[in-house]
Amino acid sequence: xxxxxxxxxxxxxxxxxxxxxxxxxxxxxxxxxxxxxxxxxxxxxxxxxxxxxxxxxxxxxxxxxxxxxxxxxxxxxxxxxxxxxxxxxxxxxxxxxxxxxxxxxxxxxxxxxxxxxxxxxxxxxxxxxxxxxxxxxxxxxxxxxxxxxxxxxxxxxxxxxxxxxxxxxxxxxxxxxxxxxxxxxxxxxxxxxxxxxxxxxxxxxxxxxxxxxxxxxxxxxxxxxxxxxxxxxxxx
Amino acid sequence: xxxxxxxxxxxxxxxxxxxxxxxxxxxxxxxxxxxxxxxxxxxxxxxxxxxxxxxxxxxxxxxxxxxxxxxxxxxxxxxxxxxxxxxxxxxxxxxxxxxxxxxxxxxxxxxxxxxxxxxxxxxxxxxxxxxxxxxxxxxxxxxxxxxxxxxxxxxxxxxxxxxxxxxxxxxxxxxxxxxxxxxxxxxxxxxxxxxxxxxxxxxxxxxxxxxxxxxx
Numbered sequence: 001x002x003x004x005x006x007x008x009x010x011x012x013x014x015x016x017x018x019x020x021x022x023x024x025x026x027x028x029x030x031x032x033x034x035x036x037x038x039x040x041x042x043x044x045x046x047x048x049x050x051x052x053x054x055x056x057x058x059x060x061x062x063x064x065x066x067x068x069x070x071x072x073x074x075x076x077x078x079x080x081x082x083x084x085x086x087x088x089x090x091x092x093x094x095x096x097x098x099x100x101x102x103x104x105x106x107x108x109x110x111x112x113x114x115x116x117x118x119x120x121x122x123x124x125x126x127x128x129x130x131x132x133x134x135x136x137x138x139x140x141x142x143x144x145x146x147x148x149x150x151x152x153x154x155x156x157x158x159x160x161x162x163x164x165x166x167x168x169x170x171x172x173x174x175x176x177x178x179x180x181x182x183x184x185x186x187x188x189x190x191x192x193x194x195x196x197x198x199x200x201x202x203x204x205x206x207x208x209x210x211x212x213x214x215x216x217x218x219x220x221x222x223x224x225x226x227x228x229x230x231x232x233x234x235x236x
Numbered sequence: 237x238x239x240x241x242x243x244x245x246x247x248x249x250x251x252x253x254x255x256x257x258x259x260x261x262x263x264x265x266x267x268x269x270x271x272x273x274x275x276x277x278x279x280x281x282x283x284x285x286x287x288x289x290x291x292x293x294x295x296x297x298x299x300x301x302x303x304x305x306x307x308x309x310x311x312x313x314x315x316x317x318x319x320x321x322x323x324x325x326x327x328x329x330x331x332x333x334x335x336x337x338x339x340x341x342x343x344x345x346x347x348x349x350x351x352x353x354x355x356x357x358x359x360x361x362x363x364x365x366x367x368x369x370x371x372x373x374x375x376x377x378x379x380x381x382x383x384x385x386x387x388x389x390x391x392x393x394x395x396x397x398x399x400x401x402x403x404x405x406x407x408x409x410x411x412x413x414x415x416x417x418x419x420x421x422x423x424x425x426x427x428x429x430x431x432x433x434x435x436x437x438x439x440x441x442x443x444x445x446x447x448x449x450x451x452x
């Protein structure tokens with residue numbers, strides 16, 4: 001047992017080393033939570049292991065999940081031909097289609113309130129502004145890219161101003177020409193967007209007479225005396 | 237009487253106790269870190285069938301999350317967009333790009349693109365997106381700054397303890413409903429405390445802490 005001390009030292013060193021590694025590892029949580037230290041932040045592509053996988057994944061039909069029940073693998077079934085989804089206003093065809101028979105109708109078939117316009121503005125900014133621009137001039141961010149540049153319509157063209165409301169509604173619903181439709185936008189929201197597009201068009205053609213008197217005064221001082229019938233926004 | 241135990245065993249019980257204590261501490265700490273979603277999930281970044289880039293689409297183009305994740309404020313499920321959503325632009329933009337070939341193929345065949353799912357609560361958990369985003373809880377609190385990610389990765393553990401951390405103190409996270417989709421929103425801790433308290437009180441926010449709230 002002459003080399004006993006060396007063995008003992010080596011043995012202690014190994015144990016201490018292992019303990020140190022586990023110790024630091026054990027403290028990762030403490031370090032992250034209390035000291036904000038993150039070492040060895042990792043990215044991995046293998047699905048995370050589930051430590052206790054009991055009932056984590058059940059054999060039920062789930063949204064946007066494939067299903068083994070049907071041969072095409074889709075859990076969401078297409079509606080049977082000729083059926084109508086619940087909540088679709090079949091008894092009010094104008095509300096749904098923007099048409100009376102085979103003619104376009106005009107007028108917003110739901111009550112136009114300030115709330116509806118605010119909703120329309122929000123929906124327009126989410127769904128339309130990337131292409132048509134916040135003001136409807138056809139100059140949104142995406143419209144600057146090759147392919148869409150010069151293709152996106154300005155909503156202030158006389159041709160579109162003159163279109164019946166039902167036609168704009170249908171453009172949103174089914175798209176038109178180079179523009180695809182937005183069938184997922186709800187019926188009310190589509191009409192809210194139509195109302196907002198009308199407001200944008202109106203605002204661009206507004207004259208001084210259209211604004212409340214107190215604001216008229218502000219505008220007049222800002223711009224100097226002008227003909228009250230000229231559009232306020234006549235930079236084009 | 238001879239000594240049954242040699243002298244060196246005098247300290248043995250203490251040494252054994254010490255080692256067991258240290259090991260116990262390490263095992264508990266290690267397990268609560270390495271065997272929990274903090275380690276198993278955070279950082280999960282699967283390859284996707286199309287190299288879709290949120291930082292380009294959401295930040296550079298300024299697209300609202302709701303342009304694509306259309307159901308998030310209406311439904312419990314936040315849907316991944318349909319191919320038509322992509323084609324609205326990609327019928328025109330980058331028509332020839334090889335990176336978009338799977339999207340065009342899906343558009344022609346009608347087969348869905350099989351995006352790899354990243355965030356997925358166990359099936360015994362009831363989770364509802366609309367209930368959160370309409371109450372001033374931003375995507376950022378639960379998914380991190382997706383608008384700066386080129387490839388989406390699992391940013392938060394989304395474990396039960398993590399859910400409860402917010403359910404117990406929603407005032408630390410809640411914000412104005414108009415800022416929910418603004419992932420670049422910042423606020424000082426001090427202001428957050430004042431605003432958070434005010435909103436929680438005004439809206440009467442009471443996230444469930446009972447088991448049946450989330451395990452229904």
